[in-house]
Amino acid sequence: MKRNLVIVIVCAAGLSGLLWFKSQTVSDPSWEQPAMSSSARITLSGRFSTNRLKELRRQIDTALEESKRLVNIWDETTEISQFNRFNSTEPFPASAEFARLIRFALDFSVQTGGAFDPTVKPLVDHWGFGPKKNRDPLEEIMKAVGWQKVRLENGTLIKGHPRLQLDLAAIADGYGADCVAAVIRKNGCTGFLVEVGGELIAEGTKRSGKPWRVGIESPEPGKASGEKIFRTVELSGKALATSGDYRNFQTRDDGTRYSHIINPHTGKPSESDVASVTVITAQCIDADALATALCVMGSEKGFQWLDKHPEFQAFFILHAADGSFTSRFSTGFPLH
Numbered sequence: 001m002k003r004n005l006v007i008v009i010v011c012a013a014g015l016s017g018l019l020w021f022k023s024q025t026v027s028d029p030s031w032e033q034p035a036m037s038s039s040a041r042i043t044l045s046g047r048f049s050t051n052r053l054k055e056l057r058r059q060i061d062t063a064l065e066e067s068k069r070l071v072n073i074w075d076e077t078t079e080i081s082q083f084n085r086f087n088s089t090e091p092f093p094a095s096a097e098f099a100r101l102i103r104f105a106l107d108f109s110v111q112t113g114g115a116f117d118p119t120v121k122p123l124v125d126h127w128g129f130g131p132k133k134n135r136d137p138l139e140e141i142m143k144a145v146g147w148q149k150v151r152l153e154n155g156t157l158i159k160g161h162p163r164l165q166l167d168l169a170a171i172a173d174g175y176g177a178d179c180v181a182a183v184i185r186k187n188g189c190t191g192f193l194v195e196v197g198g199e200l201i202a203e204g205t206k207r208s209g210k211p212w213r214v215g216i217e218s219p220e221p222g223k224a225s226g227e228k229i230f231r232t233v234e235l236s237g238k239a240l241a242t243s244g245d246y247r248n249f250q251t252r253d254d255g256t257r258y259s260h261i262i263n264p265h266t267g268k269p270s271e272s273d274v275a276s277v278t279v280i281t282a283q284c285i286d287a288d289a290l291a292t293a294l295c296v297m298g299s300e301k302g303f304q305w306l307d308k309h310p311e312f313q314a315f316f317i318l319h320a321a322d323g324s325f326t327s328r329f330s331t332g333f334p335l336h
Ligand code: AMP
Pocket: 115, 116, 117, 118, 120, 124, 129, 167, 168, 169, 170, 171, 242, 243, 244, 248, 260, 261, 262, 263, 264, 288, 291, 292, 293, 296
């Protein structure tokens, strides 16, 4: 009798302990929060104590805030905005992380033959996609454009033209996603899906063991995010970024559209055959930069580039002459 009572008490204590533990833990948490110029969605696989999750979310907030403080051109107080206002060819002292980002951007400009170019900011303003309208004639603006006109020397940035300005929007979300993923990894999580402004990083699997699956949108203007999926991709241990002409564009008086992606060689909005391109590689910042560059290059030059860089895979959705879309992808692209 006594023994039975002990067993009942032990079981009751065990059960309430379990219930208490369950009430203090969260399974597969997923949340959305403001990030960069839009929002981030983070999904973790596994069970987390509320305290651990709170601390993780605090670290993620800090990482996103710090990355925004460097690269957001819509906020006058960020480091990039201070640099852009610095109307001088004297050295500008840059923070180590800002200098690292600029080094990355300039290296990527070299690698893509200038299809990617962080100095397009005055052109982005000119075509109505930036924070200010730049009404100067294109020939005048072009004098301050070109990645060769900015130098990094001993931690300082030097403008080759006083009106040179930088725009890192083409890598901001990818960079933000990398920063968030680094925080999550450091906290020992091995399964997660991070999305910042549509750019993604997936690691491990869902708790069920099923792979993360993400959609490539149909590049049709006017559709809400995720409304129409063109193809799906299984992603693990990789980053994915998409650029295209279907979400951020302006309409001319004659009804034709022009894209927010600028061809730095002409100074005009890109007019390639690419409606959208999705790039997969290890780091999200690389995927983000290349997706923008491939829109400028167009599919023919883009595939030539990809042949020489097998660490990148890409899926192109191309404009066909009849207004429909065709698609082409490089070897190894993990279409589902
Ligand atoms: P994404 O959506 O990642 O392709 O980035 C596009 C944004 O990057 C534009 O809205 C501009 O702010 C900027 N941008 C436009 N053209 C270029 C370019 N050729 N190289 C680098 N940044 C660009």
